[in-house]
Amino acid sequence: SAVENARACKRDVAFIKVPSSRFAMSPISASFYDDPSSHLVIYGVTGTEGKSSTVSFIWQLLRLSGIKAGFISTVQYSLGGEAVNNPQHQTTPEAPIVQRELYEMLQNGCTHAVVESSSHGLSTKTNRLGDVKFDCALFMNVTLEHLEFHGTYEQYKSDKANLFRALDKVCHTKLIAGKETKVPSFGIVNLEDPAASYFASATSKKVVGFTTEGMAGKQAAEEIKAAPLPPVPQNMAYISSRNIASARYGITFSMHRFDSSVPEGERVIHVKAPLPGAFNAYNITAALIAVSGTTLIPLAKLAELTQKLLPVTGRMTVIDCGQPFEVIVDYAHTPSSFETIFPPLKKRCSGNIICVFGSGGERDTKKRPLQGAVAARFCSTEILTDEDPRFEDSMKILEDIALGAIKEGKIKDKDLLLIPDRRQAIRKAFALAEKDDIVLLLGKSHENSIIYGDKATPYDEIAEAKAALVEMGFSS
Numbered sequence: 001s002a003v004e005n006a007r008a009c010k011r012d013v014a015f016i017k018v019p020s021s022r023f024a025m026s027p028i029s030a031s032f033y034d035d036p037s038s039h040l041v042i043y044g045v046t047g048t049e050g051k052s053s054t055v056s057f058i059w060q061l062l063r064l065s066g067i068k069a070g071f072i073s074t075v076q077y078s079l080g081g082e083a084v085n086n087p088q089h090q091t092t093p094e095a096p097i098v099q100r101e102l103y104e105m106l107q108n109g110c111t112h113a114v115v116e117s118s119s120h121g122l123s124t125k126t127n128r129l130g131d132v133k134f135d136c137a138l139f140m141n142v143t144l145e146h147l148e149f150h151g152t153y154e155q156y157k158s159d160k161a162n163l164f165r166a167l168d169k170v171c172h173t174k175l176i177a178g179k180e181t182k183v184p185s186f187g188i189v190n191l192e193d194p195a196a197s198y199f200a201s202a203t204s205k206k207v208v209g210f211t212t213e214g215m216a217g218k219q220a221a222e223e224i225k226a227a228p229l230p231p232v233p234q235n236m237a238y239i240s241s242r243n244i245a246s247a248r249y250g251i252t253f254s255m256h257r258f259d260s261s262v263p264e265g266e267r268v269i270h271v272k273a274p275l276p277g278a279f280n281a282y283n284i285t286a287a288l289i290a291v292s293g294t295t296l297i298p299l300a301k302l303a304e305l306t307q308k309l310l311p312v313t314g315r316m317t318v319i320d321c322g323q324p325f326e327v328i329v330d331y332a333h334t335p336s337s338f339e340t341i342f343p344p345l346k347k348r349c350s351g352n353i354i355c356v357f358g359s360g361g362e363r364d365t366k367k368r369p370l371q372g373a374v375a376a377r378f379c380s381t382e383i384l385t386d387e388d389p390r391f392e393d394s395m396k397i398l399e400d401i402a403l404g405a406i407k408e409g410k411i412k413d414k415d416l417l418l419i420p421d422r423r424q425a426i427r428k429a430f431a432l433a434e435k436d437d438i439v440l441l442l443g444k445s446h447e448n449s450i451i452y453g454d455k456a457t458p459y460d461e462i463a464e465a466k467a468a469l470v471e472m473g474f475s476s
């Protein structure tokens with residue numbers, strides 16, 4: 001065992017004294033499980049938003065291509081079989097669990113693994129992913145979040161960039177399925193994010209960019225008040241996803257390849273997927289680049305498989321019980337994620353948008369008025385409610401959010417309602433909704449509880465929404 005205090009050990013117990021037993025868990029766990037990531041093609045996906053969906057899409061594309069793969073993610077996981085719900089809902093588990101699950105994937109015949117890589121897991125404070133041999137690193141975005149853990153935005157960004165630094169620390173010639181294999185190693189960055197060049201420069205490996213016609217990067221820069229960063233190198237190959245059309249049950253777009261090595265006639269690829277939400281163009285594009293780059297399957301061939309992609313539970317999940325208004329459950333819980341999902345919904349909504357959301361207690365408080373302000377610009381009515389208040393006063397959290405909404409013109413008890421009880425908040429939203437309206441239930445998504453104090457009270461947003469609609473006389 002590894003210990004920090006040798007006095008705690010009996011004389012006949014073998015031990016290694018280390019500065020941090022938590023940091024030491026990673027190399028010890030990797031060694032105990034015979035370094036499983038040395039025998040798998042490993043993808044790491046990091047970002048404030050979009051990680052779970054992108055991880056799922058990479059995994060699905062691999063399986064649809066006939067490649068046995070597993071994945072570790074917040075919502076679900078797979079050790080080589082079908083995806084199952086993750087009861088812990090921890091994005092990146094502690095190192096012993098990560099290494100054990102990679103080992104089990106290997107034992108189940110997997111050759112590829114996708115790891116959702118949180119900033120907590122990438123931080124040297126936890127070192128949860130310190131001994132995972134990543135081959136492909138994906139950066140989706142970075143905005144204000146988790147500053148209660150990282151301290152500053154710069155540290156948050158640096159901890160996430162450890163994923164890209166990891167590409168330079170390992171040998172990418174691996175023994176996979178008993179065969180020595182040179183695994184392509186590269187990074188992928190979202191060029192709309194102001195930190196793209198920072199992540200690209202964190203590795204000496206090739207980096208590929210992707211972008212869309214959206215404004216997420218500009219809005220993220222405004223949110224964090226970031227200074228302009230150096231432009232991404234001119235010689236970087238990238239893909240621009242354009243002509244994005246999102247309807248209630250699907251999305252279409254075209255990928256334009258800006259890469260001198262690609263023949264002129266192969267530079268535009270059309271994509272269709274049964275996934276609502278224009279933001280999924282980001283996630284699908286990143287997933288396609290990752291899988292094509294590591295498997296060498298042509299991008300156009302992979303794009304044909306996107307029509308078979310399945311959505312992630314709680315990510316733009318449509319609840320249809322025959323009601324005349326649309327109900328969508330999503331995990332969006334930051335100002336930037338609000339900026340991403342609201343515009344396309346506003347564009348296609350012929351009625352009003354009513355949103356129900358809150359903000360976590362004992363977490364970054366700066367984002368609260370920003371959430372309220374963004375929602376106010378796109379929604380006719382805001383209903384603020386509990387979202388894991390923990391030991392904070394529920395109404396104080398809602399009042400913090402309301403400040404931003406009021407600055408944008410919302411009026412309390414008129415188009416701005418504060419209802420701490422989330423079940424009652426949902427029912428109020430449905431009671432207000434009329435034909436062709438959209439009701440957005442944001443922030444809880446796949447999570448199975450609401451935390452009050454240190455107690456997790458069982459809660460299921462999707463089930464609660466269905467129950468409320470049934471109470472109104474609609475079918476389940």
